[in-house]
Amino acid sequence: MNGFACKAPQSVSADDFTFSGLNKAGDTNNPAGFKATLVTVNQIPGLNTQGVSMVRLDFAVGGVNAPHIHPRASEMLIVMEGTLEVGFVTTLPETKLITKVLQAGEAFVFPQALTHFQRNVGKGTAFAIAALNSQNPGTQPVLAAVLGSNPKIPVEVVAKALQADNNVVTQLQSKFK
Amino acid sequence: MNGFACKAPQSVSADDFTFSGLNKAGDTNNPAGFKATLVTVNQIPGLNTQGVSMVRLDFAVGGVNAPHIHPRASEMLIVMEGTLEVGFVTTLPETKLITKVLQAGEAFVFPQALTHFQRNVGKGTAFAIAALNSQNPGTQPVLAAVLGSNPKIPVEVVAKALQADNNVVTQLQSKFK
Amino acid sequence: MNGFACKAPQSVSADDFTFSGLNKAGDTNNPAGFKATLVTVNQIPGLNTQGVSMVRLDFAVGGVNAPHIHPRASEMLIVMEGTLEVGFVTTLPETKLITKVLQAGEAFVFPQALTHFQRNVGKGTAFAIAALNSQNPGTQPVLAAVLGSNPKIPVEVVAKALQADNNVVTQLQSKFK
Amino acid sequence: MNGFACKAPQSVSADDFTFSGLNKAGDTNNPAGFKATLVTVNQIPGLNTQGVSMVRLDFAVGGVNAPHIHPRASEMLIVMEGTLEVGFVTTLPETKLITKVLQAGEAFVFPQALTHFQRNVGKGTAFAIAALNSQNPGTQPVLAAVLGSNPKIPVEVVAKALQADNNVVTQLQSKFK
Amino acid sequence: MNGFACKAPQSVSADDFTFSGLNKAGDTNNPAGFKATLVTVNQIPGLNTQGVSMVRLDFAVGGVNAPHIHPRASEMLIVMEGTLEVGFVTTLPETKLITKVLQAGEAFVFPQALTHFQRNVGKGTAFAIAALNSQNPGTQPVLAAVLGSNPKIPVEVVAKALQADNNVVTQLQSKFK
Amino acid sequence: MNGFACKAPQSVSADDFTFSGLNKAGDTNNPAGFKATLVTVNQIPGLNTQGVSMVRLDFAVGGVNAPHIHPRASEMLIVMEGTLEVGFVTTLPETKLITKVLQAGEAFVFPQALTHFQRNVGKGTAFAIAALNSQNPGTQPVLAAVLGSNPKIPVEVVAKALQADNNVVTQLQSKFK
Structure with missing residues (x-):
């Protein structure tokens, strides 16, 4: 569980601990104007059991990283370029x-698993490392x-949560293919 | 950090480990038709450092526990009475x-911090213990x-996330005081 | 280690997260007048890595859940029906x-791994969820x-612990087949 | 929570990390023929948050460390002198x-919180470090x-657990003042 | 222990979660040609219990972040500008x-607490975020x-570790005031 | 993850939890005058998931356990025989x-992963259990x-860290084959 769980220490090499490609801005040519490039244990096998990962966040002008959670992590972010409006919502x-x-x-x-978002409110592109x-x-x-x-999720469940009619929910759902 | 952190072992009493009132159904006379009665460290001081809590969930006919997360816990639920439709959504x-x-x-x-919901889909009231x-x-x-x-949260952020117009968002927001 | 460790996220289904049968009282027709029905990772594969489990405890009139420990857990219990005398013993x-x-x-x-018990001291059957x-x-x-x-365990070890004669221990041991 | 939580790093001294007196055998002149000398955070303030402690166990000839648990720890023991019979019991x-x-x-x-014991089965005194x-x-x-x-604990609870009569329990209880 | 341990949720503000000043290169005008600008719980009170921190590492040409450990963390680094030679040493x-x-x-x-270093081997300044x-x-x-x-540390201890004479050690020690 | 992860409970035997040979002093006939005999999960399979291990440390007269770290553990030591000078260094x-x-x-x-050492400063051999x-x-x-x-590690990296010339480093490196 601790240390180099999967590979024998003799056989690990630097490539097990390396990932390339974070120097290029992610492609933000999409409706959100946003792209996240994650580097987790899926990209770097040597991260296994180390309890850390990083992500590059790129924003077009006005781009938005929609409200989301990370169920198994706290997050800390540094704006590298541009101006970001950021926020999280506390619990009940x-x-x-x-x-x-x-x-x-x-x-x-x-903080851990709370809903949060970022938005580019500057005049140019923006990017951050988290x-x-x-x-x-x-x-x-x-x-x-x-x-x-x-x-x-059943329309009625969402309608109750939104205090809205079913057809409002159906319309909202239709935007997500 | 472990054990009886706050009180000296000599001074603890059974009341520090007890909570009353879960035998009565919570009041579900509200738009959601739902009431959660939580028993956490706020209700039982002796729970401190023990890493566990419980909740009673009451549902009127058609009542809904809206999609939500617990940022610091996994959850397990048992239906005690009635019929509940339950669900959670996995990550990207x-x-x-x-x-x-x-x-x-x-x-x-x-599972840990994932969005989940419950709905009473039976003909009578329902309740569960989690x-x-x-x-x-x-x-x-x-x-x-x-x-x-x-x-x-700024209208534009939500609008991007919903792929909807700002006035749709404003209308949705207006339902929440 | 985190999340859906064993199955690929694409292949999990609701059955991996479900268990049936807790609506019937456990069979308490035994000397203790007690039955525990556990729902752990052995019953629900989806509990793996989630750090939680539940149990239904049924008691005949006078039934006893003998003093016991859970070496890897704290416990919280709610009486659903009847009257239970409960207790735990603190450390030295x-x-x-x-x-x-x-x-x-x-x-x-x-609290975590301390010796505890429950007994039905009411006039009817009792049950609890923990x-x-x-x-x-x-x-x-x-x-x-x-x-x-x-x-x-050698008779002499138990005799010292009980401050009793070896034949007292032998007699006590003989009750456990 | 990590590191030197209680004292400022500037003010810690070697005495916060030291304990004396484990060179002398504990006094085993008691019915059990056994003495445990613990060194925990109660004896060494610098152990706070470090997650480790040690104990010296001394045994007269035939001395017994009665079956016991440590609710918040696994244990590893080395016999320094003499011959010890040791054992633990697994779960249901x-x-x-x-x-x-x-x-x-x-x-x-x-293993973590399981009932275990040690007994001096040699011809001389014995001691161990754990x-x-x-x-x-x-x-x-x-x-x-x-x-x-x-x-x-009520006699009836113990009697059920022992499958014995109440007066057997009362007699056993009377040995513990 | 979990969540907003120190401040009441009502009184937290965005300033408890913010830190400024990582846009400027740290001052590398020193013998090592290196400067680390840490952002830990000492700089951001809201990091308490969140289990994460970040650091900006600036390197002059040829600058070196000398071999070091973080006793309570694993680390992941992204080179933002320049060319860094990095490395860590495994255990015995x-x-x-x-x-x-x-x-x-x-x-x-x-990986967790292993000795590691970085060196600017490029032709210009370099910086990284970790x-x-x-x-x-x-x-x-x-x-x-x-x-x-x-x-x-006593000269003899270091001399043994270096397999060197005491005066070699004394000379090495004299460089550190 | 908890408990007997690898073997089925039915098939474990006492040998999975036992290690022999710590009664003999380790061979200190080497330049350091020191020998560590570790008992970890590599020696005792039953230690898996238990989060504890022990080590016997033997010192010739003047013997030194060179400054070292344990990246994944705190340590507590008891001197069993002789006189040891011990120490650790705090962080920046x-x-x-x-x-x-x-x-x-x-x-x-x-404390956890900090550089520490021990040296026999007595007139005879010494040993400790940790x-x-x-x-x-x-x-x-x-x-x-x-x-x-x-x-x-490149000579220049070490030279910067020592504030010394490259040839000093080369000479120091030559002692380690």
Whole structure:
């Protein structure tokens, strides 16, 4: 469980601990204007049991990393370029939004598994680097999970949660293929 | 950190380990038709450091426990009375819905911090008992967090996430005070 | 280690997270007048790595869940029906008994791996639901472990612990086949 | 939680990490012929958060460390002098006794919170050194916990567990003041 | 222990989760040609209990982050600019050096508490961002710890470890004030 | 993950939990005048998942256990015979040496992964028993790691760290084959 669990220490090489390609901006040519490039145990076998991973976040102008959670990790982010509005929501009974506009060089913390988002509110592209304390943090965009899962969550469940009519929900669901 | 952290062992009494009142159904006379009665370290001081808590979930006919997460716990539920449809959504890239209709006496597991829900799909009231592996699991209803936080998450962020117009978002937000 | 360790996320189904049969009272037609129905990772594969399990405890009139430990878990119990006397013993130097008579709807906490028991002190049958913070908590009834292990613990060891004669121990051991 | 939680790093001194007096055999002039000298966070403040402690175990000829558990630790023991019979009992459904006679220089492992014992089966005194993976492991001698707690566990509970008459239990309880 | 341990949830603000100043290169005008700018729980109170921190590493041409350990963390690094030679040494019996030259955009993992280093082997300045899975990882440059502690480790101890004469050690120690 | 992960409970035997040979002093006929005899999960399969291991440390007159770290464990040591000078160095910015001369029967704690050493400063041989809170703690002698890894850490890296010339480093490296 500790250390080099999978490979014998004699046979590990530097490649088991390396990943390339984070110097290029991710492709943000999509409706969200956003791209996350994750480096977890799926990309670096040597991360196994080490409890850490990183991600590069690229934003077009106005790009949004939609509200999401990482079920198995806390996150810390540093804006490398541009201006990001970031925020997370606390648990019941407050569901308070803790939010901040960050310039390049500013860091922010998103506590364990709480819903959070980032948005590029600057005039140019933006990018950030973030750290997560799990080699396999997982990501769940909460609106896509509630409205766009496969199969869909029953309309009535979502309607009650939104205090809305079923046809409002059906319309919202239709945006997620 | 381990054991009886707060009180000296000599001064603890049975009351530090007891909570009353779970025999009565929670009041489900509300729009959701649902009431959660939590018993965490806030209710039982002796739970401190023990890493466990429980909750009673009551449902009116058609009542819904809206999609939510517990940021610091896995959950296991047993239906005590009635019929519940339950489900959780997996992480990216699947965001698969794992769902099941449970009769009284059936148990189900909601993995660590994943979005999940329950709905009463039977003809009478229903109730369930659930276990969480944290004395302070926290609860975040994800739609209320995204649409009803205080202050609100910027309309544009939610609109991008929903692939919808701003006025759709404003209308959805207006349902949450 | 985190998440869905054993099965690929694509192949999991709701059955991996479900267990049936807790609606019927366990068969208490035995000398103890007691039956525990456990739902651990042995019954629900999806509990793997989730750190939680549950158990249904049924008691005939006067039935006793003998003093026991769970080596890998804390426990929290809710009385669903009937009246239970419950208790646990603290560590040295106190070995204090913390005890309480619980009515239906009352909850109680048994700290990590401490010796504890329950007894039906009401006029009818009783049952309880309990939560444990391990998917594989283990159970060790301490008197059966000391007097009825296979093979037996040497008579002299038990005699010293009881401050009793060897033949007292032999007689006590003979009750455990 | 990590590191030197309580004292500022500038003010710690070697005395916060030191304990004296394990060179003398503990006084085994008692009915059990046994003495445990523990060195936990209660004796060494610098153990706080370090998750380890040690104990010296001294045995007169025939001396017994009665069956007991450490609710928050696994244990590993090395016999330094003499001959010890050691053993632990597994959980249900086996409750198998794993036992061994150890000579000086032999080591043995007692898994997390399982009931275990040691007995001097040699011709002279014996002593051992043991390691526990908690700075505050706790100790609960299980027979003393069941029969000698303060107040006593109800006679009927113990009688059921022993499959014995109440007066047998009362007599056993009377040995524990 | 979990969540917002220190402040009441009502009173936390965004400033508790923010840190500024990582956009400027650290001052590398020193003998090592290197500067680490850490952002741990000492800089961001909201990191408490979140188990993560980050650091910006700046290198002059030829600059070296001397061999060091983080006693309470694994580390993952991304080169943002320039070319870094990085490496870590495994435990006994191998003490194998796992090393790699990284270009901008390449990531590398340094396992839990192992001795590691980075060096700028490019023609210009370099900088990297690293993630650590503790809010309080600690840093210990191992040669400075062995040769430059206050007070000094006895000369004879270091001489044995180096298989060198005492005056070699004294000379090495004299470089560390 | 918990309990007897590898073997079925039915098939474990006492030999899975036993190790012999710690009664003989390790062979200290080597330049360091020191020998460590470890008992980890490599020696005792039953230690798997138990989070503890032990080690016997033997010292010739003047023998030295060179400065080293255990990347995955805290350590507690008891001097069984002789007189040991022990010490550890704290993290930046202090790198303070916490040191003590211990007589037989004295215990000392080396916090998680910090550089530490022991030296026999008595007139005869010495030995100690130590506990570590990992079944696989790992050992890294820091000077051998920095100067004697395979392949070697680049001379320039070590020279910067020592504030010394390259030829000083080459000479130091030559002692480690």
